Amino acid sequence: MSSSGSADFEVEEHQHFNASDLLQLNDFAKSENINVVSNLISSWSDNESFFGERGEGLWIGRSTESGEVIGVGGITICPTFTESRRVRRFYIAPHWRRRGVATVLAKECIERAKSAGVLTVTCHAAASAMAPRFWESIGFEPVADSEITHVLHLTNQ
Numbered sequence: 001m002s003s004s005g006s007a008d009f010e011v012e013e014h015q016h017f018n019a020s021d022l023l024q025l026n027d028f029a030k031s032e033n034i035n036v037v038s039n040l041i042s043s044w045s046d047n048e049s050f051f052g053e054r055g056e057g058l059w060i061g062r063s064t065e066s067g068e069v070i071g072v073g074g075i076t077i078c079p080t081f082t083e084s085r086r087v088r089r090f091y092i093a094p095h096w097r098r099r100g101v102a103t104v105l106a107k108e109c110i111e112r113a114k115s116a117g118v119l120t121v122t123c124h125a126a127a128s129a130m131a132p133r134f135w136e137s138i139g140f141e142p143v144a145d146s147e148i149t150h151v152l153h154l155t156n157q
Contacts, residue, residue, distance in 0.1 A: 011061045011104045025069045028093045034127045040089040055085050055116030059108045061101045070096040073105035075112055080147040084120040085113040106138055119155055122148040
């Protein structure tokens with residue numbers, strides 16, 4: 001289990017977690033009509049997503065003060081381009097945005113892909129108007145594809 005973050009929060013890799021860990025975060029996401037957390041809970045409960053293949057992983061951000069789950073992000077084999085990895089199930093609680101949580105989660109995902117020798121990371125940044133700007137700010141480029149919206153070529157990093 002790796003851990004990184006700042007004095008206010010920590011990000012840890014999780015192989016197993018209880019759905020109850022994500023219920024409050026899911027409430028925030030649902031209030032914004034975003035389904036990524038509920039999809040994570042459902043797929044994990046149904047044994048569909050384990051984030052355990054080479055180059056995959058799931059990280060959860062927690063407040064160091066309260067222990068509240070403040071964000072989640074994972075990376076899996078990209079279903080569209082199987083030699084790539086796709087960042088997915090990525091969500092940050094509204095009151096924790098613009099405080100570095102998303103950047104730390106994204107870097108963990110990208111580093112996992114790099115460590116597996118993966119050359120391309122994709123994402124589908126359509127959950128909110130802020131999402132494309134965030135991914136572009138950390139080096140992802142927009143693409144015209146129905147399954148992915150952005151790509152990061154790790155050879156350029």
